Amino acid sequence: MKSSTELTKVINAFNLEGELQKCIVFGNGHINDTFRLTFKTEQGTRRYILQKMSAVVFKKPVELMENISNVTAWLKKKIRENGGDTERETLNLVMTREGIPYHVDKEGGYWRVYKFIEGATCYDAVKNDDDFYQSAVAFGHFQRLLADYPAETLHETIPNFHNTPDRMRIFREAVQRDAYSRAAGVQEEIRFIEEHEKLSHVLYDMLEEGKLPLRVTHNDTKLNNIMIDDATGKAICVIDLDTVMPGLSAHDFGDSIRFGASTGAEDERDLSKISCDLHLYEVYTKGFIEGCGGALTETELDMLPWGAVLMTFENGIRFLTDYLEGDHYFKIHRDGQNLDRCRTQLKLVSDMEEKMQQMQQIVNKYK
Ligand code: ADP
Ligand code: GN1
Ligand code: MG
Secondary structure: OOOOOHHHHHOEEEOOOOOEEEEEEEOOOOOOEEEEEEEEEEEEEEEEEEEEEEOOOOHHHHHHHHHHHHHHHHEEEEHHOOOOOOOOOOEEEEEEEEOOEEEEOOOOEEEEEEEOOOOOOOOOOOOOOOHHHHHHHHHHHHHHHHHOOOOHHHHOOOOOOOOOHHHHHHHHHHHHHHHHHHOOHHHHHHHHHHOOOHHHHHHHHHHHOOOOEOOOOOOOOOOOHEEEEEOOOOOOEOOOHHHHEEOOHHHHHHHHHHHHHHEOOOOHHHHHHOOOHHHHHHHHHHHHHOOOOOOHHHHHHHHHHHHHHHHHEEEEEEEEEEEHOOOOOOOOOOOOHHHHHHHHHHHHHHHHHHHHHHHHHHHHHOO
């Protein structure tokens, strides 16, 4: 973490009006360092989100910011055409005093500022069916808004992000290297992943064979990446646009299920509390298919349940890899947290495997 003078220098680089009153660490993201800034201006209080982009995760921050600038400009145009509110329905970048959307600090760290979306909340767990349903409609709709986006102009911000076979390869390397001598303590988890290796190919092979279309997707659709309006309960804004890239609809569907339809937290230690809630699964399925507005092909619809299993499996692999590599990718707040996160994911995979037929029937009901 930076000293307050260094942080002030970063804040001063941005074109923000008024007097800084408060700067607090904010949110529960696993990747970026996020702060909420409060400014006093003649017109009243103005709040902003300041983020230091993770240097471990994002190797090409300038390209990343180019994606975000272009995608938010595109979304704004669509929102305006639909009569929406561009200040609240998408992220709004604040430029630096030099007129660019990022600032580089003296150690080479990349920073950005967004206007804070007021009167809305990001949830870490589903508190009622309707919020989850609304988030599903919004993530589906997000895909639809980007359906004609020129995909070839998007940079791949994290190469092979949802290439699960490649995640498997990296995992095996981490087990081999065992740099922190942690492999001996996680033999059961390693065995589970190896026994399920076939899963990693389910969607990827279909993509290679041309059976599934590549779309512009969000790729990180967990519940705390969407803002729910406090007054109306509607999902107003999809945030965390760092991984908007060409991808599969089943990934976006699946990541929301893995996080939101779980009966426990992602890092729950009591695995008896973890399962896939089929009622929440149904709520989300209905909303997502509606939000996609008939755009999904028959094969894409059929593969949605597999997206849920696969994204859960992939996150399990990624959490365990990070645990073996010394927790340098996902932020942790206690020892062993990435291992706990891995365990919930693997428990969910087993549970979803048992429920696969019901998960397919639910998709059939809404397709
Ligand atoms: P990470 O990649 O680390 O998950 P996010 O971009 O998702 O970072 O931001 C972390 C958290 O900060 C979000 O979950 C949300 O609570 C909050 N947040 C981000 N952007 C905004 C915004 N424009 N307005 C209000 N809250 C925001
Ligand atoms: C990260 O950034 P955040 O916290 O919304 C990660 C996702 C994982 C998720 C697991 C860029 O999401 O891929 O599924 O943690 N984002 C990145 O909770 O790696
Ligand atoms: Mg996030």
